[in-house]
Amino acid sequence: MNSRLVNSRLVGTIRRRVIAVTGLAALLSMSLAATPAAAQASGTLRIITWADYVPADVAAQFTKETGIKVEVALSNNEEMISKLRATRGAGFDLAQPSQDRIAGPQQEFGIYKPIDLAKVRTERIQPDLLATVRRNATVGGKLYALPYVWGAEGLVVNTKRTKINDYLDLCRPDLKGRTSVRLRRPTLMAFAFAMGKDPFALYGNRPAYTALMEQVGAKLISCKANFRFFFDNRDQLLNGMRSGELHAAMMWDSGGWRLNRENPDIQFIAPKSGALGWLDTYALPARGKNEAAAYAWINFTLRPDIAARIAKSIGNFSAAKDADKLTDPVLRAQFAASFPDGFKSVRWYPAIPPGLEEIEGRILDRVKAAQ
């Protein structure tokens, strides 16, 4: 290559970099100067949450009523925790992990700050859900989360193609290559229950828990030919069910009900061994800048009319009182069909003690590696 050309290009690159660095420095000093002013209930609220959890129209109404802009980053439990861990709790003003994922990461990494209940309209929250979160998300006598949305994980099935009623049916020979699960901990829990064991009871007993997880891992490995793929995100599974490539899968209720609205043959069912109940929360990152805006958002979204709109967007149920009266009638009918005895048979996740996920991780890796 022509060396003069290389030189001029190099100089060009260097020049660009110098400009970039200077620009970065200028930006940095500007943002540092702006920090103290952002503490009032104005400015921007940065939320890290799941898809659909902050509907655009609700965010727009919030901005109109309070003047606070809402910025949303979409994520999942593990990524939320990892991102907050990387910054030691900075970068976001509100996070929405599941209630069983609060206490462990808080003890381990200290990424949240306690909720000041005096600033929250707690009378708007359903008392039993608040009690569940209190039980699982309290560390050192302080509460680190409030309930937001709840639902359950079970089975979606295309009733035109097959009939199943428990997780282990996904391993039936006639469904070879036609089912899917996530390679994540809920799958381990679900299969353990379907095998007649109670993993939650063994949370405190590491050796017994390890042994149980090894059994579950062996089961999943023997079942691997049945799984077409391990799905990573909702749309991957929805597309698999819609296209008919999948006949049945383990999934959460809102995804199943969404499919059901498009195609009545696809149903969400509570498995015989019990659906697994999840509850996502509001949590405050330890170094969030705009705490006032976060509390304003929490109180705003607990209003029954707003909560009902959010529930409709997510396709699940709100933890706010009276929101269920305003819930979409289609959703209520779907709920009644999927859970004939209400939520009685649902198993709620207890808080995960630190270290358990390492055991589960090794098992999940083995399942993935098995041929």
Place this chain on the structure above:
Amino acid sequence: MAETRARVSHYLLLWLLLAPALLWLFGLIVMPHLDLALLSFRERVGPGEYAFGLAQYRTFFGEPLYWDVFVRTALISLVATALTLLLAFPIAWTIAKLTRGRLSALLFAVCLIPFWVSETVRTLGWMILLRETGVLPGLLVTLGLTEAPIEMLYHDATILVGLVYTSLLFMVVPLYGSLESLDDSLIEAAYDLGGNGLTVLRTVVIPHALPGITAGCIVVFMLTLGNYLTASLLGGKNSLWFTEQIYTQFITRFNWEQGAAFGFLLLALSSAMVWLGLRLSGQRFSDVMSRT
């Protein structure tokens, strides 16, 4: 006196020009790696408590699974590099020797166009083409070649297709550079002296293009070894790519220590492979790098 001053200012200017690049290198590559190195020698003893130890590296050697994935990633990357070379050589030859002016520029553009869209979109494109209900299996059924649509995704071969496609350009460019500088009269002379196509290729073209070939292979090997998206999307339930393991350890397992150790093992692997490749092809690192 004046001469020394000029010398000093010359050096000063040189360092000043280099400063952004050095800052870049130190701040974004050396520092994070030092941090990762420290992290990889830590082990967790209790909530938020850590001690120095080799547990992370012991896990890697103790659990055959990680070792298998490691070897598998290296082997598939090697195969992908070889395939890319085989595919890119005729392309580069055509652009450099058989076409002139506009046509050669057009061919280059054709190689480049796929890179105008992001890697995610390109990979999703492959998924639309190859999935059971996708374009290609449907076409095979229409043509009567298969009775029912077959699933073409989630095989090792699919990963290879994706990887070769993604890295083709990075092989074509250095190959083109080294082939273009080959004087046509040398090839004619070789034919005049009684050589056939194969001997000319073996004794004239390849020796001349070797720095370009080595450069292309190193770049493509590094790219495939570090690839995350193609392997995880196209590979499905059996993808097992080492970078995927690193991601999983960092993000879903919260086990940064293990992830850091894996990262270092991958760095060691790619350095060893590059060294080996240079040794085998008899090239010098500086020569090869000036070709990329």
